[in-house]
Amino acid sequence: MDIIVLVKxxxxxxxxxxxSDDRAAIRTEGLKWVVNPYDEYAVEEALRIREALxxxxxxxxxxxxxxxxxxxxxxxxxxxxxxLVSDPALEIADSLGVARALAAAIRGLSFDLxxxxxxxxxxxxxxxxxxxxxxxxxxxxxxxxxxxxQGSEILCEAAADGxxxxxRATLPALVTAQKGLNDPRFASMMGIMKAKKKPVEExxxxxxxLSAADVAPQSRVTxxxxxxxxxxxxxxxxxTARDKARELARVLVEEAKIL
Amino acid sequence: MAQDVLVIVQFSxxxxxxxxxxxxxxxxELADAHGGExxxxxxxxxxxxxxxxxxxxxxxxxxxxxxENLTPFAPEPHLAVLATEIGRLAPRVxxxxxxxxxxxxxxxxxxxxxxxxxxxxxxxxLDGDEVxxxxxxxxxxxxxxxxxxxxxxxxxxxxxxxxxxxxAGKGEVETLAAPVTAPRARMEAFIAAPAGKKELxxxxxxxxxxxxxxxxxxxxxxxxxxxxxxxxxxxxxAVDEGWRPHTDQVGQTGKTVSPAxxxxxxxxxxxxxxxxxxxxxxxxxxxxxxxxPIFQRADYGVVGDLFEVVPELTAALRERKG
Numbered sequence: 251m252d253i254i255v256l257v258k259x260x261x262x263x264x265x266x267x268x269x270s271d272d273r274a275a276i277r278t279e280g281l282k283w284v285v286n287p288y289d290e291y292a293v294e295e296a297l298r299i300r301e302a303l304x305x306x307x308x309x310x311x312x313x314x315x316x317x318x319x320x321x322x323x324x325x326x327x328x329x330x331x332x333x334l335v336s337d338p339a340l341e342i343a344d345s346l347g348v349a350r351a352l353a354a355a356i357r358g359l360s361f362d363l364x365x366x367x368x369x370x371x372x373x374x375x376x377x378x379x380x381x382x383x384x385x386x387x388x389x390x391x392x393x394x395x396x397x398x399x400q401g402s403e404i405l406c407e408a409a410a411d412g413x414x415x416x417x418r419a420t421l422p423a424l425v426t427a428q429k430g431l432n433d434p435r436f437a438s439m440m441g442i443m444k445a446k447k448k449p450v451e452e453x454x455x456x457x458x459x460l461s462a463a464d465v466a467p468q469s470r471v472t473x474x475x476x477x478x479x480x481x482x483x484x485x486x487x488x489x490t491a492r493d494k495a496r497e498l499a500r501v502l503v504e505e506a507k508i509l
Numbered sequence: 510m511a512q513d514v515l516v517i518v519q520f521s522x523x524x525x526x527x528x529x530x531x532x533x534x535x536x537x538e539l540a541d542a543h544g545g546e547x548x549x550x551x552x553x554x555x556x557x558x559x560x561x562x563x564x565x566x567x568x569x570x571x572x573x574x575x576x577e578n579l580t581p582f583a584p585e586p587h588l589a590v591l592a593t594e595i596g597r598l599a600p601r602v603x604x605x606x607x608x609x610x611x612x613x614x615x616x617x618x619x620x621x622x623x624x625x626x627x628x629x630x631x632x633x634x635l636d637g638d639e640v641x642x643x644x645x646x647x648x649x650x651x652x653x654x655x656x657x658x659x660x661x662x663x664x665x666x667x668x669x670x671x672x673x674x675x676x677a678g679k680g681e682v683e684t685l686a687a688p689v690t691a692p693r694a695r696m697e698a699f700i701a702a703p704a705g706k707k708e709l710x711x712x713x714x715x716x717x718x719x720x721x722x723x724x725x726x727x728x729x730x731x732x733x734x735x736x737x738x739x740x741x742x743x744x745x746x747a748v749d750e751g752w753r754p755h756t757d758q759v760g761q762t763g764k765t766v767s768p769a770x771x772x773x774x775x776x777x778x779x780x781x782x783x784x785x786x787x788x789x790x791x792x793x794x795x796x797x798x799x800x801x802p803i804f805q806r807a808d809y810g811v812v813g814d815l816f817e818v819v820p821e822l823t824a825a826l827r828e829r830k831g
Contacts, residue, residue, distance in 0.1 A: 263761045263781040267650040276651065287762050345626065346619050368612075371761050373646055375628045380584070380616030389585060389693035392613050395755075405697075409756060411609045412521070412708060413701040419694035429748075429762060430755035468625035473654040474646070477787055483807040485799075494811045495821030498793065501809060503829050506791045508714070508737070508770050 251305035251399065253296040254356055255329065256366035256379065257289040259313055259320035263371055269474045276474065285320045288367025291427035293324045294434040295397055296365050303399060305362075306330045310355050312340055312348050318450060325445035326437035332450040333359070339455055339462035345373070347465030349381035354458035356386060363404070364424040368393050376426075383424035390424040391417045395431050512545030515595060515661070517605035517614065518563065520551055525559055527673065527711055528606025528666075530566050534674035535633065535666055536604045537567030543635060547678055548572060548598060552587055553579040557682060564680025566673065571682045576689040581699070583692035584613040592621045593687050600661050602640060607665040608710075615665055626663035627655050629765070631670055631788075640664070648761030648784030668711050669767045670788075707740035709757065714739035714770040715789070717759055718747055719782075721775015721796060721815055725752035729816070730774060733823045736830065737770065744776045760785035774815045778803030795819060 261267065261276075262284045268277040285293075296307045309324040311317050312335040321332035335351050343351070356364060364383070369376035376392075383390035395414070396407035399421075406417045409428050437445070455461060486501070488494035502508040514536040519526040536547045549568035551559050556573040563571050572594060578586040591614070595603060603618075605611045607629050619626040627642040631652070634641050640662040646653045702708075709715060716734040718727055718741075727741060734741050743753035745760050759766055761781040771789035776782060778794070778801055786792070787806065794807035795815045804810045811818050 261647065263648070263784075264779065266780065267647045269651065276647075345616070346623070349616070349620060371648060374648060374765075375615075375626070376612050377616035377619055377626055377628060380613065381620040382616075384588075384617040384620035390613075390617070391694055393609060409609055410699065411519070411526070413699060414756075415696045415700065416698045417694055417696050423694065428755075429758065468623075468659040469627060469655050469657040471653045472641075472656050475652050475654075477645075477649065477652055480792070480806055480808065483792075483794075483804065483810055485804070485810045485812060491813050491817035492821045494813055495818050496825045498809060498811055498818075498822055499825035499829055502770075502791075502793070502826070506770070506808070508791065509826065509830055 251299060251303045251362050252360045253299060253305060253307050254359060254361045254364045255289070255292050255296045255307060255309050255324065256352060256364065256382070257293065257309055257311045257320050257324055258286045258370045259283050259311070259317040260286045260370055260372040263287065273474050274471065283316060283319065285323045286367050286370045288369060288427055288429070290434040291429065291431040292365035292367050293327055293329060294432045295427060297328045298432065299363070299399055308333065308359055310335065310352060312351050314341065321450055322445050323437065325448045326441040327435055328441060331448055334450060334452045335458065336452055337454040339465050342467055342470065343465040344467040344469045345375050345377035346381055347467055349378045349385060350464055351455065351458060351460060352378065353382050353385035354460050355453060356382065362421050364422070366424065366426050368426040368428050379424060379426040386424070388422050388424055389419045390426070391419055392426045393428040394425045395428050397425055397431070511599045511601055512540065512543040513548055513598065513600040514540045514545055514602045514604060515548040515550060515598060515600040516568070517591065517603065518549050518551035518559070519606065519608055519610050520556065520559055525562055526606060526608060528608050528668040530673040531668065531671040532604045532606045532666055533563065533566040533568060535671045537674065537676055537678070539602055539633065539635065545601065546570060548600060550591065550594065552590055553582065560680055560682045564678050565675060567676045567678045569679040569681065571680060572685055573682060574685040574689070578689040578691050581696045582610060583695050584617060585692045585694065586689045588614060588617050588621060589690055590685060590687055591618060594685065595622060595661060603661045603663045605665055607667055611665050615663065619663055622661070624661055624663050625657040625659050626665065627657060628665045630664050630666045633664060648781065649765060649787050650784050667767065709740045709742055709759065709764050709766055712740035713768050715742050715759070715766050715768045716772045716774065717742035717744060717776060718774050719744035719776030720746040722747060722752065727753065729819050733772065733819055736823055736826045739770070742766065744782050773803050773807070774819055776803055777801045778806060
């Protein structure tokens with residue numbers, strides 16, 4: 251079973267986000283970068299499937315040079331090899347442009363299953379995974395909380411509006427990982443050492459048979475701002491918990507018009 | 510350029526999804542501003558019966574297909590019909606409420622049509638040949654203005670942001686004839702959430718518990734939620750402790766909610782949690798630590814033991830409700 255895992259490097263979720271003076275981008279100096287948390291579930295699932303069925307796990311990442319750290323993290327968990335898709339044209343690409351680059355990289359590899367996080371916690375769009383499936387002309391299952399390989403098919407459980415569903419798909423397929431799929435392992439010291447020696451291939455768009463025009467953005471960020479500040483809140487006063495609760499109920503109903 | 514707006518309508522045996530009615534309201538607004546029609550597309554068995562409801566919310570044309578491959582929902586057959594019809598009708602904008610079902614279609618549709626997409630949209634305007642949308646990034650820590658060019662532009666508005674607007678459209682029904690291919694990924698079973706469990710992202714009120722709950726017993730919050738007709742959520746700490754299912758998590762690595770009322774109980778207010786609830790209209794925090802960051806984001810704060818305050822609040826609200 252040859253498995254591809256798509257990973258992205260994103261700012262740590264505990265990081266405060268600052269905006270550049272021209273409001274066109276976030277300020278990246280001093281920012282702590284991590285593997286997108288949902289991608290860690292995808293890496294873990296790939297490793298578990300490989301451990302059960304044999305095969306290989308290849309990590310594919312699109313991003314600037316620093317993103318190689320995300321690949322090394324996945325290699326330290328146990329993935330076999332990595333591909334970094336890096337090109338100046340990708341730095342302004344939108345989700346579809348990135349999906350095209352990733353799909354081109356995957357086409358050059360052997361695969362039965364592609365795993366990805368259900369969304370990246372930076373742009374929060376959740377477009378890339380299913381777009382890659384479309385470009386590869388394979389079925390996908392999004393928001394999976396369970397993946398079981400059954401011969402030439404997979405049986406998944408996935409989040410759905412108003413509940414959950416079980417979905418059967420033919421392989422090759424793409425699955426996006428939702429929280430709850432597994433508990434990702436921590437890399438061991440041995441794993442971190444080994445990761446340094448594992449192969450990571452770097453490819454630009456030309457190497458993938460693409461040009462800058464193929465990833466030219468149709469959507470672009472033209473301004474970043476912060477959500478409006480909330481006016482200072484009010485601490486409800488009272489002698490006892492009961493007094494405070496009753497006063498809170500009063501203001502919620504009379505001032506905030508709740509109920 | 511055609512100024513029509515096409516709405517992908519999601520429905521179940523309970524009727525049209527609220528997020529789809531909101532999407533229709535937005536579509537009607539965009540179409541009226543630019544002299545276009547609203548085309549509603551409820552694909553699957555039973556879609557035709559929804560025509561009166563869709564017309565009452567602004568649909569001029571209702572395009573239906575009861576092809577057996579469209580029910581239950583599977584991404585590929587829906588995508589095939591949508592791509593064909595969008596190609597034929599050439600709408601300026603395609604709108605679908607950003608539900609989990611939309612997550613199955615958005616990326617594929619964007620790739621199939623080579624069309625730009627904006628997900629979790631908070632506001633929209635048309636500006637010449639471009640569509641300008643505002644959407645949150647980094648879990649809502651930042652708002653981005655995004656310009657989308659191309660036709661069509663795909664917009665997935667965040668649920669609970671745009672109002673449901675009763676406004677009449679012509680409601681003419683057309684049946685689509687295109688054959689539909691069988692899906693390679695198909696649903697075998699649907700496991701409904703327990704009866705009475707409200708969907709977090711669509712609820713008008715949310716009561717959430719964090720580490721301060723000190724254990725898996727959330728019955729106190731469920732009672733408060735009952736009075737407020739609220740969904741029950743949880744912080745990442747509470748989910749990581751195994752007290753609540755991951756589907757209940759509110760935050761940057763969970764669900765983003767924007768209810769009219771958000772009640773945070775025993776939640777300190779980590780940056781990643783605040784990101785998931787910062788669009789709530791009224792925020793209430795109950796926490797025994799007066800320095801908890803959640804109080805900086807709360808409209809009303811109660812410093813106190815939640816195990817004392819919450820039951821009293823439930824009782825007081827119940828009394829006021831009569």
